[in-house]
Amino acid sequence: MITITRYHDISAGHRVVGHEGACAHLHGHNYRIWFTCASDSLDDVGRIIDFSEVKKRLCAWLDDNWDHRFLVWEEDPWHEALALIDKTVVWIPFNPTAEKLAAYLVNEIGPKELKGTGVVLVSCQVDETRKCSACYSTISEPTWYLQSHQKEQKELF
Numbered sequence: 001m002i003t004i005t006r007y008h009d010i011s012a013g014h015r016v017v018g019h020e021g022a023c024a025h026l027h028g029h030n031y032r033i034w035f036t037c038a039s040d041s042l043d044d045v046g047r048i049i050d051f052s053e054v055k056k057r058l059c060a061w062l063d064d065n066w067d068h069r070f071l072v073w074e075e076d077p078w079h080e081a082l083a084l085i086d087k088t089v090v091w092i093p094f095n096p097t098a099e100k101l102a103a104y105l106v107n108e109i110g111p112k113e114l115k116g117t118g119v120v121l122v123s124c125q126v127d128e129t130r131k132c133s134a135c136y137s138t139i140s141e142p143t144w145y146l147q148s149h150q151k152e153q154k155e156l157f
């Protein structure tokens with residue numbers, strides 16, 4: 001397996017329902033979101049996918065859907081009130097923690113946006129601040145590690 005990683009920065013608001021502290025308030029982050037894509041094969045140039053394709057497909061999705069928007073859980077008791085104030089709020093089917101945002105991007109958005117490319121979005125890290133981030137990964141490291149070492153490395157180089 002070979003991976004490539006590209007990050008993208010967006011600004012978005014959210015609140016975490018049930019949070020014991022300040023994150024239950026309406027607030028926002030300058031998110032940095034790291035996409036890691038994987039494949040077992042390289043193209044004729046020597047890439048699994050061009051970085052510009054990741055930008056066009058995944059980073060652009062963030063720009064179009066979450067950047068400068070407020071992310072609200074559909075079951076948040078405030079969701080209808082927030083939508084009355086601002087019609088551009090984004091209703092999402094989960095409490096918008098960094099962990100769940102990362103999992104949603106890997107499980108829902110990656111497969112759609114990377115369809116037909118031959119690469120898979122295998123992990124996503126969502127940085128809420130420079131100190132705090134969550135990572136959702138589908139990579140089972142011992143398995144991938146063993147598989148990659150069983151393969152002939154000459155296939156790739």
Ligand SMILES: [Zn+2]
Pocket residue numbers: 014023027028029128
């Ligand atoms: Zn927050």
